[in-house]
Amino acid sequence: MWKTGISNIKPDDIVTRGYRQEDLIGAVPFASVFFLLLKSRMPDKKEAKMIDALITSSIDHGVTPPSTHAARIVASAGVPLPSAVAAGMLAVGDVHGGAIEDGAKVLQEWVKSMLENDWSLEETATRMLAQLQKEKKRMPGFGHRIHKRDPRTKRLFGLAQELGFEKEHVRLSLAVEKEFAKKKTLPINVDGAIAAIISDMSFDWRLGKAFFVMGRVAGMIAHVYEEMTTQKPMRRMCVQETEYDGPWER
Numbered sequence: 605m606w607k608t609g610i611s612n613i614k615p616d617d618i619v620t621r622g623y624r625q626e627d628l629i630g631a632v633p634f635a636s637v638f639f640l641l642l643k644s645r646m647p648d649k650k651e652a653k654m655i656d657a658l659i660t661s662s663i664d665h666g667v668t669p670p671s672t673h674a675a676r677i678v679a680s681a682g683v684p685l686p687s688a689v690a691a692g693m694l695a696v697g698d699v700h701g702g703a704i705e706d707g708a709k710v711l712q713e714w715v716k717s718m719l720e721n722d723w724s725l726e727e728t729a730t731r732m733l734a735q736l737q738k739e740k741k742r743m744p745g746f747g748h749r750i751h752k753r754d755p756r757t758k759r760l761f762g763l764a765q766e767l768g769f770e771k772e773h774v775r776l777s778l779a780v781e782k783e784f785a786k787k788k789t790l791p792i793n794v795d796g797a798i799a800a801i802i803s804d805m806s807f808d809w810r811l812g813k814a815f816f817v818m819g820r821v822a823g824m825i826a827h828v829y830e831e832m833t834t835q836k837p838m839r840r841m842c843v844q845e846t847e848y849d850g851p852w853e854r
């Protein structure tokens with residue numbers, strides 16, 4: 605027997621988390637139905653606004669990220685749209701998109717320790733960074749190749765404050781940013797902001813990458829479609845852009 609608590613499907617009848625799908629269609633926004641799937645309850649107004657904002661914040665980052673390169677290059681080889689989008693999704697990894705999951709895990713563990721030991725935010729941030737340094741690890745969700753101040757982080761944290769989701773995890777990530785600033789500027793990137801907010805919304809850290817994927821799949825579809833309809837097939841590096849540094853003819 606294959607048990608599932610998500611949807612009950614019978615002939616002419618589709619019920620998702622207790623709601624008929626025909627009642628959801630046109631009545632409940634997409635992001636709220638996503639929340640319903642994950643939490644098995646409807647979001648309240650504030651949660652609905654926050655979840656929609658989180659998905660939108662991951663929607664696209666131009667042609668710069670590795671996943672978009674992968675999707676467009678694969679699309680240019682003449683494969684169907686879903687294959688090219690899937691190729692892009694395969695490039696989501698620890699340093700691209702994946703930092704939400706790792707960041708949420710680290711924040712959730714340290715907030716737990718902070719509350720158990722009655723440490724201040726500052727003390728927790730200092731301990732956290734010392735531990736990461738000892739383990740020669742980077743803090744997921746911090747730093748960016750292009751942005752010195754990620755504009756998405758500012759907006760997301762502003763909304764989190766307005767909607768009541770600025771709690772221990774958001775506060776701890778801000779304390780970590782301050783602690784980093786004593787030595788170098790390492791801004792909280794969009795992944796770090798999402799990690800902190802979903803933690804303050806009581807999501808399991810294992811869902812971290814889901815928020816990135818939900819948004820970015822839309823951006824990736826736009827890129828794949830643009831590649832298919834406006835570019836010459838078979839995008840590749842031309843010889844002048846490559847340098848051979850292996851052995852010469854022998």
Ligand SMILES: CC(C)(COP(=O)(O)OP(=O)(O)OC[C@H]1O[C@@H](n2cnc3c(N)ncnc32)[C@H](O)[C@@H]1OP(=O)(O)O)[C@@H](O)C(=O)NCCC(=O)NCCS
Pocket residue numbers: 698699700701703741742743744745746747748749790793794795796
């Ligand atoms: C995103 C990222 C790859 C950008 O890297 P970059 O700007 O090219 O920076 P570099 O990898 O050259 O690192 C520069 C310095 O900052 C440090 N640094 C960068 N990100 C760091 C982080 N998240 N935690 C701790 N130190 C960090 C590096 O150790 C390095 O220190 P050093 O000069 O003493 O050796 C990097 O910041 C990172 O790995 N972040 C964590 C993963 C992440 O959040 N990814 C999501 C991106 S949206």
